[in-house]
Amino acid sequence: MLIKEGIRLSSQEVKIMIGLEIHIQLTNLKTKLFCSCSNNYRGKDPNTYVCPICLGLPGSLPVINKLAINFATRLALSLDCNINHQFWFFRKNYFYADLPKGFQISQYPRAGGKAFADNGKITIRQNNHKKDIILNRIHLEEDPARLVHKGSIATSPYTLVDYNRSGVCLIEIVTEPVISSPEEAREFLKQLKSIVQYTGISNLELEGSVRVDANISIKGHERSEVKNINSFKEVERALKHEIIRQKNTLKRGKTLMQETRHWDEKRRVTISLRTKEFEADYRYFPEQDLVPIEIENDYIQKIKQELPEMPRERALRLSRDYLLSEFDSDNLVIDKDIADFYEEGVNSDPSFGSEEFKQYCNWLMNNISGWLNDNNKTIKETKLAPHHLVDIINYINKGKITTKIAKTFIDDMMEGHSITDIMKLKGKERISDKNIITTKCNEVIEENASIVDDYKKNTKAIEALIGKVMGKTKGQADPKITREIMTKRLNKLKK
Amino acid sequence: MGYELIEKVKSFEVEIQELLETIYDRIEETESHLHSFVTTSKEEALAKAKVFDKNLKKGKNIGNLYGLPLANKDLICVKNFPTTCCSKILQGYHPPYNAYVIEQLLKEGAIHIGNTNMDEFAMGGSSENSCYGPTYNPWDLSRVAGGSSGGAGASTASGQTIFALGSDTGGSIRCPASYCGVVGLKPTYGRVSRYGLVAFANSLDQIGPITKCVYDSALLLEIISGKDPLDSTSVDKKVDKYTQELSNSIDKKVLGVPVEFFGEGINKEVKSIVRKAIDKLESLGAKIISISIPHLEYSVATYYLLCMSEASSNLARFDGLRYGYMTDNLSGDIYDVFSRTRSEGFGSEVRRRIFLGTYALSAGYYDMFYIKALKVRTLIKKDFMQAFKKCDSLVCPTMPTTAFKVGELINDPLQMYLADILTCPVNLVGIPALSIPCGFDNNNLPVGFQIIGDYFDERGILNIAYQLEQELNIFRKIADANKGGN
Numbered sequence: 019m020l021i022k023e024g025i026r027l028s029s030q031e032v033k034i035m036i037g038l039e040i041h042i043q044l045t046n047l048k049t050k051l052f053c054s055c056s057n058n059y060r061g062k063d064p065n066t067y068v069c070p071i072c073l074g075l076p077g078s079l080p081v082i083n084k085l086a087i088n089f090a091t092r093l094a095l096s097l098d099c100n101i102n103h104q105f106w107f108f109r110k111n112y113f114y115a116d117l118p119k120g121f122q123i124s125q126y127p128r129a130g131g132k133a134f135a136d137n138g139k140i141t142i143r144q145n146n147h148k149k150d151i152i153l154n155r156i157h158l159e160e161d162p163a164r165l166v167h168k169g170s171i172a173t174s175p176y177t178l179v180d181y182n183r184s185g186v187c188l189i190e191i192v193t194e195p196v197i198s199s200p201e202e203a204r205e206f207l208k209q210l211k212s213i214v215q216y217t218g219i220s221n222l223e224l225e226g227s228v229r230v231d232a233n234i235s236i237k238g239h240e241r242s243e244v245k246n247i248n249s250f251k252e253v254e255r256a257l258k259h260e261i262i263r264q265k266n267t268l269k270r271g272k273t274l275m276q277e278t279r280h281w282d283e284k285r286r287v288t289i290s291l292r293t294k295e296f297e298a299d300y301r302y303f304p305e306q307d308l309v310p311i312e313i314e315n316d317y318i319q320k321i322k323q324e325l326p327e328m329p330r331e332r333a334l335r336l337s338r339d340y341l342l343s344e345f346d347s348d349n350l351v352i353d354k355d356i357a358d359f360y361e362e363g364v365n366s367d368p369s370f371g372s373e374e375f376k377q378y379c380n381w382l383m384n385n386i387s388g389w390l391n392d393n394n395k396t397i398k399e400t401k402l403a404p405h406h407l408v409d410i411i412n413y414i415n416k417g418k419i420t421t422k423i424a425k426t427f428i429d430d431m432m433e434g435h436s437i438t439d440i441m442k443l444k445g446k447e448r449i450s451d452k453n454i455i456t457t458k459c460n461e462v463i464e465e466n467a468s469i470v471d472d473y474k475k476n477t478k479a480i481e482a483l484i485g486k487v488m489g490k491t492k493g494q495a496d497p498k499i500t501r502e503i504m505t506k507r508l509n510k511l512k513k
Numbered sequence: 514m515g516y517e518l519i520e521k522v523k524s525f526e527v528e529i530q531e532l533l534e535t536i537y538d539r540i541e542e543t544e545s546h547l548h549s550f551v552t553t554s555k556e557e558a559l560a561k562a563k564v565f566d567k568n569l570k571k572g573k574n575i576g577n578l579y580g581l582p583l584a585n586k587d588l589i590c591v592k593n594f595p596t597t598c599c600s601k602i603l604q605g606y607h608p609p610y611n612a613y614v615i616e617q618l619l620k621e622g623a624i625h626i627g628n629t630n631m632d633e634f635a636m637g638g639s640s641e642n643s644c645y646g647p648t649y650n651p652w653d654l655s656r657v658a659g660g661s662s663g664g665a666g667a668s669t670a671s672g673q674t675i676f677a678l679g680s681d682t683g684g685s686i687r688c689p690a691s692y693c694g695v696v697g698l699k700p701t702y703g704r705v706s707r708y709g710l711v712a713f714a715n716s717l718d719q720i721g722p723i724t725k726c727v728y729d730s731a732l733l734l735e736i737i738s739g740k741d742p743l744d745s746t747s748v749d750k751k752v753d754k755y756t757q758e759l760s761n762s763i764d765k766k767v768l769g770v771p772v773e774f775f776g777e778g779i780n781k782e783v784k785s786i787v788r789k790a791i792d793k794l795e796s797l798g799a800k801i802i803s804i805s806i807p808h809l810e811y812s813v814a815t816y817y818l819l820c821m822s823e824a825s826s827n828l829a830r831f832d833g834l835r836y837g838y839m840t841d842n843l844s845g846d847i848y849d850v851f852s853r854t855r856s857e858g859f860g861s862e863v864r865r866r867i868f869l870g871t872y873a874l875s876a877g878y879y880d881m882f883y884i885k886a887l888k889v890r891t892l893i894k895k896d897f898m899q900a901f902k903k904c905d906s907l908v909c910p911t912m913p914t915t916a917f918k919v920g921e922l923i924n925d926p927l928q929m930y931l932a933d934i935l936t937c938p939v940n941l942v943g944i945p946a947l948s949i950p951c952g953f954d955n956n957n958l959p960v961g962f963q964i965i966g967d968y969f970d971e972r973g974i975l976n977i978a979y980q981l982e983q984e985l986n987i988f989r990k991i992a993d994a995n996k997g998g999n
């Protein structure tokens with residue numbers, strides 16, 4: 019009986035194997051990977067950031083961007099990879115509308131080629147349990163052009179090509195198939211994003227700066243590769259869907275095929291693109307328009323010394339210096355800007371001790387991070403300053419306000435108001451009448467047509483408009499309500 | 514000779530405009546027989562000549578080439594001028610930039626008079642694979658001018674230009690130089706920037722001058738050589754004063770005669786005329802020794818595997834989407850349109866090489882063909898390095914025969930490929946070589962003499978070539994371009 023039950027249990031517990039290929043644009047480079055065109059193509063008119071090289075015009079030749087090698091070295095060191103000292107770039111040959119040369123300049127670990135760096139790992143924590151996610155390699159390659167469709171690819175009456183993105187530097191990070199759940203993948207990507215932020219090579223908040231392909235299989239069955247996952251947030255979703263699809267296929271008694279699938283973000287399903295026998299043969303071979311890249315030990319050492327403190331070391335230091343728990347310090351360091359904010363804050367008041375260190379951490383990680391998540395903002399996008407939290411903790415600890423009241427101050431603090439100002443303001447009549455605020459918003463919109471125009475291109479212009487409403491009401495308008503109304507009014511205008 | 518004309522222009526004996534008019538008259542007179550040019554730029558060239566003359570009279574510096582005419586090969590980019598690689602697929606294409614070499618030559622006062630005919634994408638040894646039709650040999654119009662830089666060779670030999678540019682992947686400068694009786698130099702790989710040269714096989718291609726005499730060749734090489742930041746494979750190495758070392762004595766030189774270069778398949782008359790020239794060099798004091806290049810027999814196979822593999826990738830960009838020819842029939846998906854465009858746009862030889870190159874790079878064949886060819890390339894390189902331990906330069910024929918008849922080999926690609934046996938090893942190794950005329954055969958066709966040097970020893974081979982040229986003294990002959998039928 020026992021044995022039979024055991025068999026039944028293990029047959030239900032399937033082992034999932036996930037490997038990820040993450041493409042990150044090195045957005046902090048000034049120029050593209052092989053030419054001197056600006057890297058900063060976002061929001062620019064199509065096909066204006068181009069030259070004979072990134073358009074692949076006949077006769078043009080690539081020249082390596084040395085800073086890209088520097089950035090790749092930084093990342094390789096931060097991920098504990100083994101950097102290859104000499105390698106050729108390789109050509110990956112295929113035809114497509116987004117590929118002006120008919121090949122992509124990339125790197126290849128076979129056929130006599132080498133990646134930029136091999137191996138490496140990221141340690142993740144899940145349910146108080148640590149696990150190393152082993153990397154296979156990282157390598158550099160050029161981004162293809164951007165294809166623009168009307169609506170979805172399937173129904174668009176045309177495809178437009180914007181070569182502004184053509185030739186932008188990508189770094190690809192390939193893991194071994196050792197990730198065992200979508201949650202682990204999420205945690206891995208969170209850590210990766212953090213490391214990338216610390217190295218200063220890319221701003222992953224920018225749209226289109228990240229693309230992920232995922233290999234997913236159930237142990238003992240063929241794998242599928244899901245392509246075109248366009249943000250870290252989508253990865254967990256796509257993985258969950260694909261695992262369910264594979265399990266259901268097996269439940270129905272069918273076999274899984276090795277195939278490439280496409281993640282449809284809008285419908286939240288994966289769609290089969292092609293099966294194994296139709297896989298492209300990329301005919302990789304060396305790109306001899308570039309000379310072999312040589313990376314000397316001295317160069318690696320120099321970059322190692324220039325690297326900032328990485329999240330792992332910083333967490334150790336924070337837990338030691340500020341007597342924080344491992345959990346707190348690990349969380350605190352993930353976003354470098356948050357960790358910088360924390361250190362600046364707690365160091366600004368010499369009277370702070372272990373109690374306050376912990377308090378400050380709680381405020382930052384719970385109340386403030388919660389607000390940032392709800393409002394989809396980063397801390398740098400707000401006017402909150404480190405000393406604001408110092409003040410609020412001191413007010414609470416001196417009994418001037420209760421924690422409950424302090425929490426009602428958060429919206430105002432995010433607008434940059436000091437605690438004393440907020441106290442004064444709260445003492446006065448607070449304008450929370452929607453009719454009055456609507457009138458003021460309308461006035462501001464009418465008087466500031468050019469800022470309203472700006473908003474259509476860049477939604478951050480709303481801050482200037484809210485500021486004007488605050489000016490008109492001497493700061494008495496409720497910031498949360500003002501923001502809601504202003505957003506509504508502007509979005510109406512946008513249409 | 515270019516250098517003589519420069520002196521005449523400098524001393525106001527000849528006006529640049531007058532010179533250019535003579536050149537265009539000669540082109541008009543002979544072009545219907547030769548077909549060396551695919552596009553000319555008479556109006557712009559004459560206008561420029563006028564400006565140069567005026568500036569010169571004012572005492573202004575117009576550059577060391579003093580307005581002399583330059584015929585450009587149709588695969589080196591000239592800004593806003595049609596550059597088509599003699600292919601239908603590049604019809605209407607005007608590059609938005611100048612190639613590095615064009616930039617340098619214009620800066621030194623050369624005047625671009627037009628683009629010359631060639632085999633489509635430089636693939637061929639006869640200039641018959643041009644979408645505009647073949648170029649004819651100025652010494653015998655029933656024969657080919659050689660290739661792929663056939664237009665450059667024919668125009669230089671017949672007095673249609675003073676200077677010409679060619680490109681050499683497996684012999685494309687030296688072959689037409691040999692068949693047309695002019696001086697053609699292929700520099701060391703990396704000596705001259707390839708920026709703006711439309712790639713055929715990028716690990717082998719190199720631009721070089723085609724001229725009537727060795728001095729002019731040295732003069733142009735000084736101008737086009739050097740490190741170009743836009744070509745990573747160009748080498749940062751001091752450019753020698755080639756023109757100033759031509760008259761050095763060669764009595765300390767050791768010249769190697771590679772036995773395999775006189776083997777089976779090399780025409781007897783060619784061999785004997787080349788041997789006579791070697792005797793002349795010996796009489797000038799050079800020591801002649803016998804040398805072996807044991808892997809020569811593998812060079813044609815190795816060369817074609819590599820150049821076709823590279824070409825299959827280099828030519829992938831011609832899909833009709835951004836420039837050049839695009840099929841009228843847009844039915845089907847994007848791959849259908851690409852295929853149709855490329856089938857209609859490329860000629861048969863180009864398609865053959867793309868097919869074979871694609872095959873050689875394919876999974877399962879890559880190790881057997883491409884990787885194997887790279888290994889043999891290394892062996893051939895070692896042969897030459899061994900040879901240069903014993904001698905300064907190698908001397909041998911450029912081509913196995915003199916110019917053959919138009920149409921004679923067009924349906925026999927293998928025979929056509931085998932004609933590269935003496936030139937293509939030089940590209941595989943990456944060393945410099947030049948061809949100068951050393952005599953005429955019984956049909957009064959020029960015979961080419963090849964001098965091969967060690968890496969960056971252009972000054973060595975130019976020195977030997979100059980000494981031989983002066984000794985033979987046949988270089989002033991200009992082809993009539995009216996003999997033989999076509």
